[in-house]
Amino acid sequence: MINWASAQESNSKAFIQAFKPHLGKYYEGTIVVGGKEGDGFTGKRLLMQIMSYSDHEVKVPFFVGEDKSRTWIFSWNNNRVTLKHDHRKPDGTADKITFYGGTATNEGTNQMQMFPADAETEQLIDHAAYNVWWVTIDQTKFSYNLRRIGSDRIFSVEFDLTKPVRSDFKPWDTAQ
Numbered sequence: 001m002i003n004w005a006s007a008q009e010s011n012s013k014a015f016i017q018a019f020k021p022h023l024g025k026y027y028e029g030t031i032v033v034g035g036k037e038g039d040g041f042t043g044k045r046l047l048m049q050i051m052s053y054s055d056h057e058v059k060v061p062f063f064v065g066e067d068k069s070r071t072w073i074f075s076w077n078n079n080r081v082t083l084k085h086d087h088r089k090p091d092g093t094a095d096k097i098t099f100y101g102g103t104a105t106n107e108g109t110n111q112m113q114m115f116p117a118d119a120e121t122e123q124l125i126d127h128a129a130y131n132v133w134w135v136t137i138d139q140t141k142f143s144y145n146l147r148r149i150g151s152d153r154i155f156s157v158e159f160d161l162t163k164p165v166r167s168d169f170k171p172w173d174t175a176q
Helices: 006-017 119-124 126-130
Strands: 024-034 046-049 055-065 067-077 078-089 098-102 112-116 131-137 140-147 153-162
Touching: 006 067, 006 078, 006 112, 006 126, 024 140, 046 153, 078 112, 098 119, 098 131, 126 131, 126 140
Parallel strands: none
Antiparallel strands: 024 046, 024 153, 046 055, 055 067, 067 078, 078 098, 098 112, 112 131, 131 140, 140 153
């Protein structure tokens, strides 16, 4: 008989653990859906780094050109994965809009987690109440995706995990 509770726990935990082999590495990304001129992303170098890893938290800075303000934080607690977006100013202080995101409503899979916007996100950015983020990671690819339900807003960026690149970029808040 299958023990679904332990199988589910291992999916969300395995998702977090999938980052571990990439600790310290940088990867270039490509917009695959939603890029358009003037969006702040198109035409700029997209770079991510698996900056820190523990069994309960992974921090992934996402650099857009010279903008080092963004870090995705994945945390694992109570058999669920949470995604938060940490935004910083150049001096390292928190941006006015930071720590938005959501917690997976189920165990997801070891390669994909979905994060509907939480109440904190709705308070910070009212129109983001309808956001759903999903993230995938496997042996060859990491993808970050956003869809705003009820609108045409969609954004997807992929990173090739088979081709690490050299960089010395660090987020503006290097004390992370």
